[in-house]
Amino acid sequence: MKSLNKTLNHFKPSIFSQMSELSRRHNAVNLSQGFPDFSGPHFLLEQLKNEITDTAQDKNQYAPSKGLPILRQVLAERYRTDYDLSFDPESEITITNGATEGIYLTIAALCNPGDEVILFEPFYDSYLAAIQLVGAVPIFARLESPNFSPSLSQWEKRITPRTKLVILNTPHNPSGRVLDDSELSAFSKTVVENDLYVLSDEVYERLIFDQQVHRPIASYPGMRERTVTLSSAGKTFGVTGWKIGWALAAPELSHGIHMAHQFITFSVATPLQWAVAKALMDPQDYFQEFRSHYQNLRDLFIPPLMKFGLNASTPQGSYFCLVDTPKTFENDTEFSNYLVETIGVSAIPCSAFYSQTPPKNSQVRFCFAKKPETLQLALDRLKRIDL
Numbered sequence: 105m106k107s108l109n110k111t112l113n114h115f116k117p118s119i120f121s122q123m124s125e126l127s128r129r130h131n132a133v134n135l136s137q138g139f140p141d142f143s144g145p146h147f148l149l150e151q152l153k154n155e156i157t158d159t160a161q162d163k164n165q166y167a168p169s170k171g172l173p174i175l176r177q178v179l180a181e182r183y184r185t186d187y188d189l190s191f192d193p194e195s196e197i198t199i200t201n202g203a204t205e206g207i208y209l210t211i212a213a214l215c216n217p218g219d220e221v222i223l224f225e226p227f228y229d230s231y232l233a234a235i236q237l238v239g240a241v242p243i244f245a246r247l248e249s250p251n252f253s254p255s256l257s258q259w260e261k262r263i264t265p266r267t268k269l270v271i272l273n274t275p276h277n278p279s280g281r282v283l284d285d286s287e288l289s290a291f292s293k294t295v296v297e298n299d300l301y302v303l304s305d306e307v308y309e310r311l312i313f314d315q316q317v318h319r320p321i322a323s324y325p326g327m328r329e330r331t332v333t334l335s336s337a338g339k340t341f342g343v344t345g346w347k348i349g350w351a352l353a354a355p356e357l358s359h360g361i362h363m364a365h366q367f368i369t370f371s372v373a374t375p376l377q378w379a380v381a382k383a384l385m386d387p388q389d390y391f392q393e394f395r396s397h398y399q400n401l402r403d404l405f406i407p408p409l410m411k412f413g414l415n416a417s418t419p420q421g422s423y424f425c426l427v428d429t430p431k432t433f434e435n436d437t438e439f440s441n442y443l444v445e446t447i448g449v450s451a452i453p454c455s456a457f458y459s460q461t462p463p464k465n466s467q468v469r470f471c472f473a474k475k476p477e478t479l480q481l482a483l484d485r486l487k488r489i490d491l
């Protein structure tokens with residue numbers, strides 16, 4: 105028989121699904137995969153019911169391929185009001201099946217086989233897979249713990265005449281780092297000087313804590329034309345199963361993104377787009393509550409970990425926190441296996457976010473987007489860790 109596609113058959117099932125499966129097998133508290141164990145806001149779920157059963161206007165047929173006009177208009181309004189960025193709903197916005205589809209579409213729209221793409225480790229796993237699927241070449245730079253800042257001296261060296269794209273993620277998964285103005289400014293200068301494109305993954309844009317501010321990289325001088333901004337209603341409304349995302353970019357780039365989308369999934373679930381559009385019309389009170397709810401969960405979970413003698417980081421954004429592997433364990437994989445099998449709590453070993461060799465001080469990632477009682481149960485078990 106002739107051989108199958110080499111790239112796809114070389115991929116392995118994702119660590120996130122594997123850890124959830126291990127969690128089930130050991131009856132562990134699942135703090136590994138990144139999703140809330142509580143429902144999205146009541147008003148959003150009610151809205152969806154209304155949209156699905158709206159008999160006056162059947163909202164259960166195909167949506168236009170680019171996305172519902174109402175959702176694209178509302179998004180344009182959000183970016184204008186919240187970030188002072190203007191996007192034309194007709195030619196610069198595509199609604200995607202979650203940000204994950206947006207990642208693939210962006211890389212497919214920009215890269216020819218052999219083009220180089222710089223990505224910062226630790227990274228969300230679908231970046232590398234998308235690069236490999238289109239035949240582009242991944243080039244790795246490091247975000248060093250504990251700061252997780254894209255050090256210019258480090259990543260500038262990776263730029264060659266073949267570099268096409270660099271992938272940025274803030275707030276960052278898995279570290280929870282929110283890049284500040286000076287870091288974004290330095291990053292954007294290098295991008296412009298070297299005539300690169302940026303895929304900016306901003307799915308946790310609304311999940312920022314304390315005094316942090318999220319600044320889209322597209323708002324920096326010279327960046328508007330060379331950035332694809334991606335985000336997701338799954339994160340913003342805590343409904344990861346809805347898979348509604350968006351990609352914002354200049355018209356020519358948006359055209360490529362839309363063409364890839366048109367022939368891969370064609371369009372995104374219509375009633376869900378209606379519900380998200382209505383929810384994004386006037387969301388400021390919701391955003392405020394959303395943020396403080398997650399901040400409370402963060403503050404419920406992390407201080408006790410430190411009391412137990414674990415070295416846990418306090419994230420500036422996202423719903424993840426990193427914990428150093430205690431010296432008594434060989435590495436993060438051994439530690440996370442011990443956690444799920446012996447302690448009854450699952451976490452992701454951070455080596456999964458690296459292409460090859462993870463740093464020496466390896467860490468595990470916990471997701472704290474869980475009900476207070478789930479976090480309390482996890483803490484009751486984590487107390488028993490033998491350090």
Ligand SMILES: Cc1ncc(COP(=O)(O)O)c(C=O)c1O
Binds near residue numbers: 273
């Ligand atoms: C950094 C990052 N980007 C993208 C995604 C995927 O977003 P979506 O569920 O909208 O596809 C995730 C989900 O965990 C993520 O952590």
